[in-house]
Amino acid sequence: MKISYEDDSGFSANLFWDRVSFESSSPVSFNAVVAGLYLDHRKNPMQPTMIDGIIGLAYRTVSNANTLTPLDYLIQSHHSELDNVFALCLDSKTGGSMTIGSPTNDPYYKSLQDVQWSPLLKETYYPVNMTALYVGTQRIDVAPDVFVRGDAIVDSGSTDITLPRTAYDALRTSIFALCNQGTDLIGICHDELGHKIPLGQGLFAGLCYTLSEKEIAQFPTLYVRLGKDVSLPIEPSMYIRGGASYCDDKRQVGLAIDSGAVGDGTLLGDVFMQGFMTFFDRENKRIGFAPAADHC
Secondary structure: OEEEOOOOOEEEEEEEEEEEEEOOOOOEEEEEEEEEEEEOOOOOOOOOOOOOOEOOOOOHHHOOOOOOOHHHHHHHHOOOOOOOEEEEEOOOOOOOEEEEOOOOOOOHHHHOOOOEEEEOOOOOOOEEOEEEEEEOOEEOOOOOHHHHOOOEEEOOOOOOEEEOHHHHHHHHHHHHHHHHHOOOOEOOOEOOOOOEOOOOOHHHHOOOEOOOHHHHHOOOOEEEEEOOOEEEEEOHHHHEEEOOOOOOOOOOEEEOEEEOOOOOOEEEOHHHHOOEEEEEEOOOOEEEEEEHHHHO
């Protein structure tokens, strides 16, 4: 079986029945079909070279194996104890955490006051109704349907934020416009030596630069708008990133936003999700976002 993803990564897999266990205050185990993965067609340069395995959290409707996922098995076999909800906190240093189900008689995802909820549009890869992207207070010049032609997906299986080409170009233009408004951005307006960077080059061409935390903080906060009311911030420290996935020199940083084809939709990957505790409320067909600083 072969699996391909929107970010051009992909694997081959053999399927096995195995015993799956979750360690918690009340450990649970169950039999499930799992995939033993090995690399087969590495198109995405950021895709890891060594793969041990993966547990899909999407709906069965998109299962290549046409079988229940381990999450489905867990919820079905413990339906009296667990409701059909899980939450993710992502952290690049610790790996983060996943919470399955809500506490008995006190569903935390209902009691939290600072969760912003967006309807789940389809029971597939968790698509939401993304309607706009802002650079600070300025909305980029893109029609709302551009973001969702191929679905706008909240996807922990993707590293970066991937925008349709039209939206990516508009974002680049909006950020470059800041150079004429007195904002000093290394990698956008000029390089470390003060040389002017042409439109479309620099960070947007995949180049890396040496920036201090203070210089990164000068970049604008981006905002993802879902529907009419949900506004979710993406801080500069989230989308200006270092590490081997972006730059050969670990002292440098690159841009964790890339582009896909015009009609390929939007991937709100780990770079986006790390700012939030993300609730996948399959009971009520909605996705919630609460600030990671308060809840992760």
